[in-house]
Amino acid sequence: MMAVYSTSRPPNSNLMGGCAVRICVLGLRGIPQVVGGIETHCEQLIPRLQRQRPDDEFTVIGRRSYCPHLIFEYCGVRIVALPHAKNKYLEAISNSAVGLLYARFYIHADVVHIHAIGPALVAPLAKALGMKVLVTHHGADYNRDRWNAFAKAVLRVGEFCAVHFADRLIAVSPSLAEQLKRRYRSQASRISFVPNGATHILQPAASERERRSLRRRFGIRGEYIVTVGRLVPEKGFDDLIRSFKSVANPPKLVIIGGAAAGDPYVAHLHHEANDRVVFTGSLRRAEVTILLRDASLFVLASRHEGLPIAALEAAILGCPLLLSDIQPNLDLGLAQANYFKVGDRDDLRRKLADPPRTFLVDPAVILNRYDWDKVSETTSAVYSTLMEKTPNGLANTH
Template identity: 40%
Template sequence: MKIAFIGQKGIPAVFGGVELHVDELSRGLARAGEEPVVYVRSWYTPRCLKAHEGVRLVHAPTIRTKHLDAAVHSFLATCHCLFTDADIIHYHGIGPAAFSPIARLVGRRVVVTVHRLDWAADKWSPPARAMLKLAERTATLAAHRLIAVSVDVAGYLRRCYGASAAVIPNAVPPARIRPLSGMGRRFGLETKKYVLFLGRLVPEKRPDWLIRAFLEHSARRGDLKLVLAGGSSGTEGYVRKLKDMAGNDPRVVFTGNVVSRDKEEVFSNALLFVLPSRLEGHPIALLEARGYGLGCLASDIDPHREIVRDGLDGVLFRADDYLDFTAKLEALLSEPRRIREVGRRAGENAASRPG
């Protein structure tokens, strides 16, 4: 069976939860004997790359701006795909799925995976949010099969549109433990002497909360660093704000996006993983951190509650309460033994829990 994937930036995954999801799924289908085709953007996937572990890659044009990148690429990918013999067109993300009715009208089978409520991201203007809400409604009508990555997202689709979505949580491969080498040398990191945030540097993930809280606490633990591993996602102004908050403090380290061995190193050697997000779907970074046996501090939004059992294999704070966040962070950093214990349980439970 030939399955075309549209909506992701590309593979191999460099950054982004959708990209990691599609990377794993498409390679798994290839191993199973199917014929996956992934549409990619040349600014993300090198133009010279035409295949990846049995997955065919098709480079479709785009206009790389915040508002046009996904829309232009997904429209042109859809148009190209209609002239192929793909059996299924699988859209990832609400914005790209705006073009799913075109595929359905010409008789293609359409699957849409909803990864999160994209319209709720802080970077969008009111008109852009309205368009994404319209795309969301359109996708629920056009899809032959609708998939949600979490119970929370599926519940939203049912409440708002009466749409039934199969819940298929994200999953991650087994952890590969590595000693610090390249990352340690480049950024001056030491094992179990840094707090880790890994993800896109966007307002809804609230790394600004973490920087502020860390700097308030770190005077008591001068040997600790804060590592922010991730890059912009159309949020360059926000990233500049984060760096201004950190000033020239050498304890706050911006690594940019990390992949492969570098990502394995930062996960393997962190003291604590923190994800203060107000908006998520089913966060892969949190799943990865648990797989590495890291103690995790996260907001108590519903997608996190589907993964973390508060007080047992992780710690949750009230999502809109900065003071609760700082209190929980300070308590954990003052008690490394507790971090190790919840991390141990997280590692033990990661394989048996959803995702």
């Protein structure tokens, strides 16, 4: 699955004449097994695209702090770990800028696929350097609680760059795609909706011994409620903990997710929690699967999402869902009973007191809508539009 190697690549002199198209993917921390929605998205999508487009060459740019090697291969995709600033405001953009120069001058990429609107700040430079640009918009990051006013303004500029300088833009939720088309009418024809997938969570059920071992490790007995996500303010874990503590005789609450060392928000969550709340930290996907499969209820109290992969994973595994009523969660199309008013701790408390079966969903529906193979086929079709020739022999980008 993963091999370490190093190669140099000469320029590709004929992008549209049958030679391999060189595609460089920017904006993520790294793959494989790196925590994050964008990272899960790329880990599942890019190897599938490589298999579907065997004549093309995909290179993923990661960040050195998150990758096991400087250059290695994962599922046929070349991963290159490059430097980045060790600062939450500059980490993504610094790595993307270095990655873009690497893409143009070292691997001579024909296409850059940028993930998220922060890294999309480099889209104008990518166009100036003669590359095709595809941007995947994973959500309005300027609405995240963790950013200050200046960072939010910069992210809005990143969104502007994504819309105006990308040859094509993919939005991961239908409401986001429609919102962008309304706001940027002149660019609407370049914007497409392609969802996240969740079928990666399907794997053989763990043995009873593995399940018992994981429960024993975290002191989990009987039924429990589970939530998954990075421990950041926009995930609403503080709302969930306070609502949970107000429920009479609740089961345990298991919170799966990691955080930056020394983060004051994490200290605040631990202060708010009682002995019924379990923090597991980051877990391997197999362990997350076990805890999702055995949970009586999955809760997502987010104030901001792109398209919630964790909720899709839980649904596919048959876990009842209770989600905040933000638009990306509503985009999943669940029954009204599966939602509570975002930020309303009383509403969440009342719902937590209801029997978990109240929040059951049909896994087959989720499987059909959010299948990674279908997602990759649709994304591959978007790639193909970047490569189309016009009658005069030039690539069509509109």
